[in-house]
Amino acid sequence: MSKVIHVAVGVILGRDGRILIARRPDHLHMGGRWEFPGGKVEAGESVQEALTRELREEIAIDVEAIQPLTEIRHEYPEKTVLLDTWWVTAFSGEPRGLEGQETRWVARDELDHYQFPDANQAIIEAIQHSKVTG
Ligand SMILES: Nc1nc2c([nH]c(=O)n2[C@H]2C[C@H](O)[C@@H](COP(=O)(O)OP(=O)(O)OP(=O)(O)O)O2)c(=O)[nH]1
Ligand SMILES: [Mg+2]
Numbered sequence: 001m002s003k004v005i006h007v008a009v010g011v012i013l014g015r016d017g018r019i020l021i022a023r024r025p026d027h028l029h030m031g032g033r034w035e036f037p038g039g040k041v042e043a044g045e046s047v048q049e050a051l052t053r054e055l056r057e058e059i060a061i062d063v064e065a066i067q068p069l070t071e072i073r074h075e076y077p078e079k080t081v082l083l084d085t086w087w088v089t090a091f092s093g094e095p096r097g098l099e100g101q102e103t104r105w106v107a108r109d110e111l112d113h114y115q116f117p118d119a120n121q122a123i124i125e126a127i128q129h130s131k132v133t134g
Helices: 047-059 108-113 120-129
Strands: 004-012 019-023 038-040 062-075 080-092 103-106
Touching: 004 019, 004 047, 004 062, 004 120, 019 047, 019 108, 038 047, 047 062, 047 080, 062 120, 080 120, 103 108, 108 120
Parallel strands: 004 080
Antiparallel strands: 004 038, 019 103, 062 080
């Protein structure tokens, strides 16, 4: 019955090694929590296309290079998501929340200080174990 929602997620690496997080608008699923920007893969779209589109729509950057990070499947009571998560190692533009979201650059070892959706714990561990540094 419950289908898995495929989500393209970008872990955006700044030149100083920090990572961009954004606060989900209150009215959305997991509203108020911090996230790595991204959104649902639409029909006919590849995950890379979705990632590029979502990061342009949400935070006004153009993706130039990505590397796979991890895939996390998580069952929330209301839905199941597959977070298809990519490092964004090069981009153009200056990120800003086009949908009014607060954004923040944080050091890798400070991610634990923010409240993310439950599925993200596994992403944060993958980041902290990854050798990608930009
Ligand atoms: N973008 C993003 N979504 C996440 C993260 N962690 C997590 O559990 N999710 C969940 C929340 C949502 O149920 C789903 C992503 O949906 P979304 O609301 O970002 O999708 P979207 O940008 O396409 O938005 P919309 O068109 O539905 O308004 O994945 C994360 O770090 N980033
Ligand atoms: Mg989104």
